[in-house]
Amino acid sequence: MTITNEQQIDEILNRGTITEILPTKEDFKKVLLSGKKLRFYIGFDATSPTLHLSHAKNIILMEKFRKLGHEVIILFGDFTARIGDPTGQNSTRKQLSRKEVLNNVKKWKKLIEPxxxxxEKKNPPKIKYNSDWLSKMRTEDWIEIESKITVPRLLERDMFQKRISEGKPLFVHEFLYPLMQGYDSVAMDVDVEVCGTDQIFNALVGRDLMEKIKGKNxxxxxxxxxxxxxxxxxxSKSKGTGIFLNASPLEMYGQIMAQPDEMIEILFVNNTYLSLEEIKKIVSGNPRDAKAILAREIVKIFYGEKKAEEAENEFNKIYRDRQLPSEIEVFEIEQKKYPVLDLLCDSKLASSKKEAKRLIEGGGVTKKTKDNEEKINNWKQEILLEDNMVIQVGKKKFIKIKIKVK
Amino acid sequence: MTITNEQQIDEILNRGTITEILPTKEDFKKVLLSGKKLRFYIGFDATSPTLHLSHAKNIILMEKFRKLGHEVIILFGDFTARIGDPTGQNSTRKQLSRKEVLNNVKKWKKLIEPxxxxxEKKNPPKIKYNSDWLSKMRTEDWIEIESKITVPRLLERDMFQKRISEGKPLFVHEFLYPLMQGYDSVAMDVDVEVCGTDQIFNALVGRDLMEKIKGKNxxxxxxxxxxxxxxxxxxSKSKGTGIFLNASPLEMYGQIMAQPDEMIEILFVNNTYLSLEEIKKIVSGNPRDAKAILAREIVKIFYGEKKAEEAENEFNKIYRDRQLPSEIEVFEIEQKKYPVLDLLCDSKLASSKKEAKRLIEGGGVTKKTKDNEEKINNWKQEILLEDNMVIQVGKKKFIKIKIKVK
Structure with missing residues (x-):
């Protein structure tokens, strides 16, 4: 028997993470209230080596269903990943090798463990790989599946229409992606598929197949x-808005603090365990403070209380109090006198002498010793270096000098 | 080395059976003249248990290429037959069982043997079955193939467009038919595909695949x-215009004689070995005589000179001279007196008493003994039957009476 507490179920269904339930939310709630143990699944195509908070939110949701007593399956689309879902793609994805995919899967497993x-022994989450069935299927199996779905049904997909009308290539193997994802449901005989709103089309193809092959809703x-x-x-990684699960506590804290204010509530709702009431109270206050609470809450989930606190202190030290961070990369030298442009380039504080010169002229380069702090204004100078001297560029870049004894 | 006699090659290319060669006839002729041994294939989906003269013409053409010294493959689409080519089909074909298909293939092999x-020991024709590769292929193989062809490329097919625009179902497995036929070329690594003009689309998909997978033209x-x-x-069987290879010599002779006059030259060109010159001479004469020559020529191919002659004599006896055929179905009876309506129905000369009555009233029923022939005019009469009496209905239907001794 599963937990059928209506309040608990409503909390999950109405928190905001779930945006739509098909065929209807009412039917789904009724089944959850019936006490019947359901088999849930969510699939991830391991097309990149890391996950971000949007993936994490899905795992958090699945864990909630698991805690109600339902069976949950995390499906790694190690087979489908090789093709790549054409969803939202303007062009055909590069196909991945099996090795690349398995490597990604391995990393992902570690990332979602927290x-x-x-x-848990009684009802542990299950991990499955769709290569287990998809790679074994033969032409005949595909004919059987393909005879259940019409071409116009697949062409309904606006994304396909768009690509065709724009004259961009859409290859037949991409066209079959929805059937593969659809067949996953049949192979695992699931009752529920959890998916992003961009995956509804594929999930509904699976719903069709379940109905036609297993007579199941x-x-x-x-x-x-x-x-x-x-x-x-x-x-998005490329747009600098990603919060990645493979980030260090400090990086993750920083990635959250770098989010625009409009993301605060969304991240609270989807990626923390705070109640909606608590969240409401927090976000009504100062955004900077709300974000700090958010960052600490989330880092805590992945790294625990202590690391979250350390990350926060560290972050404040660097970005708020402008102090030196606790750990600074060491630059070892043999000579004590160094032309400043060479020093900035060799230690990677600047990428070229031109940039180094610009940084100095802009007043962004400082040398710090235990007792003294001094801006470097003349790019022609040679600096006399000493052990533990710190060179700072801008707000975030530091090196600590270590004199190598010959 | 193959035979590169230009006159012989031209005779094949220009006789009229071949309507189009892609990419160009000139390129193809050049390769034939080069002496390079090519691998030809033609595929047949064994969706029905019999073949007609249009199939025969293809085998005759393949045999001509084989005689030039080229390798020829007759491919039985025992796998593709199970789906059925959607070409020219307004609705999805019924899928055949493997048993049905293999049964058809067995019959076909016998039919094309003449x-x-x-x-021939040196360069015998080869028979292949596409289940040998298609049934073994897995998802991964299909992805590889499908990634070479775009969805719009398949949708170009007017027949698909027609079905979609008419709102008739087109299932995905049909959509993949061209890819399966296309892959046959790759699996057999052929140089030439011979196909009906209705198959050009599928054959060109195969041309694309050959080029992309094997870099071959x-x-x-x-x-x-x-x-x-x-x-x-x-x-067409249903329209009574078919000439089927499983017909008896007499039936085949009759099916040819039943063709409309406009088919005479076409059948001569495609299904006989007469020269175009001879054909021209024959068809310029009386159509009835031309058809008789045609029928005898074709029956001769399948059954030999003697059977063709017998078939001709038999046909003339029944249809031209209105004599009794040599073999008449025997109807055994015990009683000697029989109400005429019952006799016609029981012996299957009429399908109902109503029809029997109509036939008698129309003057179409005759009873014949060795020495006498008499129309039956009164449908109420009882006939006194005797051994070897023949009852004839219309021109073609006969039974011979046999009195069973109790």
Whole structure:
């Protein structure tokens, strides 16, 4: 028997992470209240070596269903990843090798461990790989599946239409991606698929297949993609808005602090365990303070209380109090006299002499010893270096000098 | 080395059976003249248990290439037959079982034996089955193939467009048919595909795949479908215009004699070994005589000179001279007196008493003994039967009475 406490169920269904339930939310709630143990799954294509907070939110949601007593499966799309979901892609994805994919999967498993109790004995989450069935299927199996779905049904996808009308190539293997994702549901005989709103089409193809092959009504639970409500953009590494699970505590803390204010509430709702009431109170205050609470809460989930506190102190030291960070990269030298342009380049504080010159002229270079701090204004000078002297460039870049004894 | 006699090659390329060669006829002729041994193939999906003269013409053409010294493969699409080519189909074909298909293939092999020298030791024709590769292929193999062809490329097919625009279902497995036929070329590593003009699309998908996977230029030799030039119709069992290879000599002779006059030249060109000059002479004469020569020529190919002559004599006896055929179905009876309506029904000369009555009233029923022939005019009468009495209905239906001794 599963937990059928209506308040608990409502908290999950209405928190904000879930945006749509198909065929209906009412039907789904009824089944959850019935006490029937359901089999949930969510799939991830391991196309990149890391995960961000939008993935984490999905695992957190799955863990909530697991704690209600339901079976949950984290499906690594190690097979589908090799093709790549064409969703949202303007061009055909590069196909990955099996080795690349398995390498990504390995890293992912580690990253989600803090979010889910993999050690629970009674009802542990399951991990599956879709290569287990997809790679074994033969032409005949595909004909069987393909005879259940029409071409116009697949062409309905606006993204396909868009690519075709723009004259961009859409290859047949991409066209079959929805069928592969759809067949995952059949192979695992699931009751519920949890997926991002961008995956609803694929999940519904799976719903069709479940109905036609197993005569079963599969629920599709669509979850938010946590877009920025102002720009509509998703978390993105290239745009500097990502919060990645492989970041160090300090990096993660910093990535959260770097988020625009409009993301604070979204991140609280989806990536912390605070109640909606508490969240409301926090976000109504000063955004900087709210963000600091958010950052500490999230880092805590992945690294524990102590590391979160350290990350916070460290972050404040560097960015708020402008103090030196506790750990600074060491630059070892043999000679004590160094032309300043060479020093900045050799220690990687500047990428060229031109940049070094510009930094100095802009007043951004400082040399610090235990007792003294001094701006370097003349780019032609040679600096007399000493052990533990720190050279700082801008706000964030530091090196500590270590004199190598010959 | 192959035979590179230009006159012989031109005779094949220009006789009329071949309607189009892709990429160009000139390129193809050049390769044939080069003496390079090419690998030809033609595929047949064994979706029905019999073949007609349009299939026979293709085998005759393949045999001509084989006689030039080229390798020829007759591919039985035992795998693709199970799906059915969607070409020209307004609705999705019923999928055949493997047993049905293999049963058809077995019958087909027998039917084409008179057309091709399967016993030649030096360069015998090869028979292949596409289940040998298609059934073994896995998802991964399909992804590889499908990544070479775009969805719009497949959608170009007017037949697909038509079905979609008419709102008729087009299932994904049908959409993949061209890829399967296309892959046959790759699996057999052919140089030339011979196909009906309705198969050019599929053959060109195969040409694309050959180029992308093997970097090879496959020729597509499209052959006539032998449509009726007046009606545009193909040979059809349901329309009574088919000439089937499983017909008896007499049936085949009759099926040819039943063809409309406009089909005479087409059948001569594609299904006999007479020269174009001889054909021209024959068809310029009386159509009835031309058809008789045609029928005898074709029956001769399948059954030999003697059987062709017998078939001709038999046909003339029944249809031209209105004599009794040599073999008449025997109807055994015990009683000697029989109400005429019952006799016609029980012996299957009529399908109902109503029809029997109509036939008698129309003057179409005759009873014949060795010495006497008499129309039956009164449908209420009882006939006094005797051994070897023949009852004839219309021109073609006969039974011979046999009195069973109790």
């Amino acid at each position: 979010l889910m109790n993999f050690k 599969k629920f599709v639970v669509a979850v938010t993609l946590m877009e920025n409500p102002k720009t509509g953009e998703l978390m | 057309l091709m020298n399967f016993k 496959k020729f597509v030799v499209a052959v006539t479908l032998m449509e009726n030039p007046k009606t545009g119709e193909l040979m």
